[in-house]
Amino acid sequence: MQSRTTAPRSGRPRSAAADTAILAATREALVELGWSKLTLGDVATRAGVAKTTLYRRWAGKNELVVDAVAVLFDELELPDCGTLAADVEGVVLQFAAILARPEARSGLMAVVAESIRDEALRERIHCSIVERQKRLVLEGRARAQRRGELPPETHPGQASRTVDLIFDMVAGAVIHRTLVSAQPVDEEWVQRFTAVLLGGLAAAEG
Amino acid sequence: MQSRTTAPRSGRPRSAAADTAILAATREALVELGWSKLTLGDVATRAGVAKTTLYRRWAGKNELVVDAVAVLFDELELPDCGTLAADVEGVVLQFAAILARPEARSGLMAVVAESIRDEALRERIHCSIVERQKRLVLEGRARAQRRGELPPETHPGQASRTVDLIFDMVAGAVIHRTLVSAQPVDEEWVQRFTAVLLGGLAAAEG
Amino acid sequence: MQSRTTAPRSGRPRSAAADTAILAATREALVELGWSKLTLGDVATRAGVAKTTLYRRWAGKNELVVDAVAVLFDELELPDCGTLAADVEGVVLQFAAILARPEARSGLMAVVAESIRDEALRERIHCSIVERQKRLVLEGRARAQRRGELPPETHPGQASRTVDLIFDMVAGAVIHRTLVSAQPVDEEWVQRFTAVLLGGLAAAEG
Amino acid sequence: MQSRTTAPRSGRPRSAAADTAILAATREALVELGWSKLTLGDVATRAGVAKTTLYRRWAGKNELVVDAVAVLFDELELPDCGTLAADVEGVVLQFAAILARPEARSGLMAVVAESIRDEALRERIHCSIVERQKRLVLEGRARAQRRGELPPETHPGQASRTVDLIFDMVAGAVIHRTLVSAQPVDEEWVQRFTAVLLGGLAAAEG
DNA sequence: CTATAAACGAGACGGTACGTCGCGTCTTTGC
DNA sequence: GCAAAGACGCGACGTACCGTCTCGTTTATAG
Structure with a gap:
């Protein structure tokens, strides 16, 4: 039971800045567009991040917005x-x-x-x-x-x-x-x- | 001065049955699918009505659901x-x-x-x-x-x-x-x- | 010399002017819009005629345009x-x-x-x-x-x-x-x- | 100075097979349906391709058929x-x-x-x-x-x-x-x- | 100092639903 | 009893996002 919460596996680690930027971009988009017109592609663009990165961390719009x-x-x-x-x-x-x-x-x-x-x-x-x-x-x-x-x-x-x-x-x-x-x-x-x-x-x- | 609220204009009148069927179909679809998976096309199909008929009467999903x-x-x-x-x-x-x-x-x-x-x-x-x-x-x-x-x-x-x-x-x-x-x-x-x-x-x- | 070859059946006779107007409207629409963007509804409107009248005389776009x-x-x-x-x-x-x-x-x-x-x-x-x-x-x-x-x-x-x-x-x-x-x-x-x-x-x- | 005509841009490259399949499907549909009943949606289906893929490469029916x-x-x-x-x-x-x-x-x-x-x-x-x-x-x-x-x-x-x-x-x-x-x-x-x-x-x- | 492995940007992909448009038919009212 | 007006069922349109999938490119740690 030596494993930590985050196992520091090999490979490039996930960017912590990305999370912050994505959540901020989500709030920004919520303000401008509202829920129904918010798109994950747009959030990714605002955050300066690829859509893939976003999907790697959240399962979908709902989960992302809850966290945001x-x-x-x-x-x-x-x-x-x-x-x-x-x-x-x-x-x-x-x-x-x-x-x-x-x-x-x-x-x-x-x-x-x-x-x-x-x-x-x-x-x-x-x-x-x-x-x-x-x-x-x-x-x-x-x-x-x-x-x-x-x-x-x-x-x-x-x-x-x-x-x-x-x-x-x-x-x-x-x-x-x-x-x-x-x-x-x-x-x-x-x-x-x-x-x-x-x-x-x-x-x-x- | 017995004129009613609706001026009986020329042309074929809108089907009253369609309204009823559409609202009922909307509620049915809400039960089965919930809001986010409810499709206007699907509602139209359930109501036995063309999609255009639906759009002729309601501006969109929101208005339809309010009435339903x-x-x-x-x-x-x-x-x-x-x-x-x-x-x-x-x-x-x-x-x-x-x-x-x-x-x-x-x-x-x-x-x-x-x-x-x-x-x-x-x-x-x-x-x-x-x-x-x-x-x-x-x-x-x-x-x-x-x-x-x-x-x-x-x-x-x-x-x-x-x-x-x-x-x-x-x-x-x-x-x-x-x-x-x-x-x-x-x-x-x-x-x-x-x-x-x-x-x-x-x-x-x- | 007012009666023509067509036997004047009972009821309102078909307007001869309508045919002329429709064919002229068709040519006009062909000039402005070309074939693919020509619509029968538009032709009817230009001719000051109901769509029904048009369909009573021609089977569709093709036949109409041939005659026009x-x-x-x-x-x-x-x-x-x-x-x-x-x-x-x-x-x-x-x-x-x-x-x-x-x-x-x-x-x-x-x-x-x-x-x-x-x-x-x-x-x-x-x-x-x-x-x-x-x-x-x-x-x-x-x-x-x-x-x-x-x-x-x-x-x-x-x-x-x-x-x-x-x-x-x-x-x-x-x-x-x-x-x-x-x-x-x-x-x-x-x-x-x-x-x-x-x-x-x-x-x-x- | 060996660079080719196509600059190998970033992102997933377009499928060459798709082009071939789409053009063949277009010819097939032309044979079966003729021009006026040919549908881009149908062509896409025949080609085993999404409609969007088709629109990404051709501006419309005309351009597609010329190439086909x-x-x-x-x-x-x-x-x-x-x-x-x-x-x-x-x-x-x-x-x-x-x-x-x-x-x-x-x-x-x-x-x-x-x-x-x-x-x-x-x-x-x-x-x-x-x-x-x-x-x-x-x-x-x-x-x-x-x-x-x-x-x-x-x-x-x-x-x-x-x-x-x-x-x-x-x-x-x-x-x-x-x-x-x-x-x-x-x-x-x-x-x-x-x-x-x-x-x-x-x-x-x- | 590599090598490897994961995360990254970019963007094409198969889909689904959108809201619109035109077709050709039908059902009204009005002349 | 035909004409106008217009609602109707239908089906295709072209677009927008979805969530997934290659690609080529970083960027860490492990050997």
């Missing part, structure tokens, strides 16, 4: 604004700001649409994007408990289901308002939304 | 279960049931993704699907007010914004749980969600 | 210039003048090309165009015999074969020079051609 | 039968034999018809077919001069015009008899034609 978009969501951070409500409002605004970027909008939705009929793709999205951001809900709750805004877990078994519910409600509402209703996620909306969410959670828990 | 999917949502009805909470739970379950159907899942999401870069398409979706279902929120509120579960409008100016918020929260959460989280919208989830939503609204209004 | 082009060749007349050579030169120049008109060039050749695989079309061309112009050869010979430039028929059996040979040589040479070699059929060429033709005929007959 | 047909005429050879008349008769029969082949008939005429409105196509035909066969006339004359059947050039300036005239007369008459009159080019006709032609030339030159 996933990193955008890693920018999210839970701000410490003193109160739970303010923290939630802050992170919701950040999330909305990412969704306002065209590469995220077109890429994310299209890839989710494709994932409906593609189990492997759904898994990839889940790992790369969704699950990774639940950290924000967990950290938010922990911080609120530390502050005394929330009681410690009363029903530990339900904890994870509540996290999921919150995540679906937050992400769902913001996505729906942004992409379907096509309305701005401004401070006022965020305050109203946060009030309903936290008020409802308090009422339901109590 | 829109009617699914007209099935939604607000059940009268005696209490607001029960009514909401009922309609959320109905909504989830529609989203569980593959023609709705693949069609809806993909078309929303495309609408990001296509203003006309977004408008079409909004008119054909979104706005038409806000009736459910309005009727639910009216019924609850008749029952005395909700007070009459205190801030009439905010009423429409509250409808929008509710709609984004309900539709967003169900869609996110179904399509992104890929978890079932079962009775338990619906109850927890409804409790948070109504509790939050009550807290925020009060 | 055939009349051009009826203009040909054998001029009386005093000598056989001069007469031949005159008619050859006339023939070349017709072939110089684009509607004749494109229409005629294309229709001949089609006739290769279409027996009925070949027959139609033969009757409408070829056979009708052999009168020129016959009349020319008769006139020359009257003048004493040619002897009376010595081998009556060969007469028709000689007519055919002359027709093939004249029409063939002019067509080939015009359409394949794309060289002008000017006075000089006509004189040289006529000299060879008549000289050869004299030598062969003697 | 041109080679047929390279078979023509001036037989040495001892006398000028016999030589001419021999080559005329060969020419007629080629024109009797359906791939030549339909292809050639249609392409000539198209060339009327297409300068580039006319040029292509001229280079690939017409000009290349004038060698036969030149060689025939040279051989006859060597035999003493013809005198050396008396008017060198007229020589090329005479070649053109002969070519138009020979090719024109044979083509007209074959394709327009639809009569066989048999020995008898050839002898009569040759007699007129050579007799006329002798008379005109003398």
Whole structure:
């Protein structure tokens, strides 16, 4: 079991720069063309790379776009604004700001649409994007408990289901308002939304 | 002054049966193939119609799928279960049931993704699907007010914004749980969600 | 003198003006577009006539074009210039003048090309165009015999074969020079051609 | 300085076998279907080649057919039968034999018809077919001069015009008899034609 | 300092679907 | 009862990308 993650086989190694360039080119093309008019040949050209190189690393358009978009969501951070409500409002605004970027909008939705009929793709999205951001809900709750805004877990078994519910409600509402209703996620909306969410959670828990 | 909406122009009129057959064929193809593998040529064949007939009526895949999917949502009805909470739970379950159907899942999401870069398409979706279902929120509120579960409008100016918020929260959460989280919208989830939503609204209004 | 040969059947009679307009429109379209880009729909529009009317009278593009082009060749007349050579030169120049008109060039050749695989079309061309112009050869010979430039028929059996040979040589040479070699059929060429033709005929007959 | 005409550019080279297969398939399709029903898609299928490969090499039906047909005429050879008349008769029969082949008939005429409105196509035909066969006339004359059947050039300036005239007369008459009159080019006709032609030339030159 | 082996750019390849165009037929309304 | 208008089924068009496959050319490490 001496083999490393990357076996340094003989032959020319893959260019690391190519990966970066391809992902950047993908985001650029998403912005300019949107998902449906994005072509792998065009991405390859923008990246200054042959189509072959691209196919050597990704199986297709979907996989490429997931990777290109996933990193955008890693920018999210839970701000410490003193109160739970303010923290939630802050992170919701950040999330909305990412969704306002065209590469995220077109890429994310299209890839989710494709994932409906593609189990492997759904898994990839889940790992790369969704699950990774639940950290924000967990950290938010922990911080609120530390502050005394929330009681410690009363029903530990339900904890994870509540996290999921919150995540679906937050992400769902913001996505729906942004992409379907096509309305701005401004401070006022965020305050109203946060009030309903936290008020409802308090009422339901109590 | 009895003239109808359609001026009966000269020449052979368009076959009404063709429209029906095409939309049905579109839904059938969505189920079997999903959005990305759906072909207009294939839809035409299934409908027993020439490709040109299809293009004479719809500008492209997107417009066709919007129309094919829109009617699914007209099935939604607000059940009268005696209490607001029960009514909401009922309609959320109905909504989830529609989203569980593959023609709705693949069609809806993909078309929303495309609408990001296509203003006309977004408008079409909004008119054909979104706005038409806000009736459910309005009727639910009216019924609850008749029952005395909700007070009459205190801030009439905010009423429409509250409808929008509710709609984004309900539709967003169900869609996110179904399509992104890929978890079932079962009775338990619906109850927890409804409790948070109504509790939050009550807290925020009060 | 208003009633013609056609029995005025019940119902609306066919418009005679339509035929004229359609054939004129066909020639016009041949000039502008050439054979391959000529469409029956376009001809109908130019003629101010419905496509149906056109199909009621002609079986297709080929038949229509034959009729449209055939009349051009009826203009040909054998001029009386005093000598056989001069007469031949005159008619050859006339023939070349017709072939110089684009509607004749494109229409005629294309229709001949089609006739290769279409027996009925070949027959139609033969009757409408070829056979009708052999009168020129016959009349020319008769006139020359009257003048004493040619002897009376010595081998009556060969007469028709000689007519055919002359027709093939004249029409063939002019067509080939015009359409394949794309060289002008000017006075000089006509004189040289006529000299060879008549000289050869004299030598062969003697 | 050994570089060849073809610069061996980067990338996968074009398959030479494809060219051969496509041209053969074109001739085959011409025989079976004729010009107007010949489809580039069908040719591609017959050749076992993708339609795109075909379009990568030829601009359209016309260009393809010119190339496919041109080679047929390279078979023509001036037989040495001892006398000028016999030589001419021999080559005329060969020419007629080629024109009797359906791939030549339909292809050639249609392409000539198209060339009327297409300068580039006319040029292509001229280079690939017409000009290349004038060698036969030149060689025939040279051989006859060597035999003493013809005198050396008396008017060198007229020589090329005479070649053109002969070519138009020979090719024109044979083509007209074959394709327009639809009569066989048999020995008898050839002898009569040759007699007129050579007799006329002798008379005109003398 | 080779030799070897993989990655690279370029671009041709067999495919599939596209959206359009013209054909020839049919089904309306209107004169 | 024919004509105009135009929708219809059909089939070919020429194009665009797909994902794969040669090619000739780097560029690392292994011997």
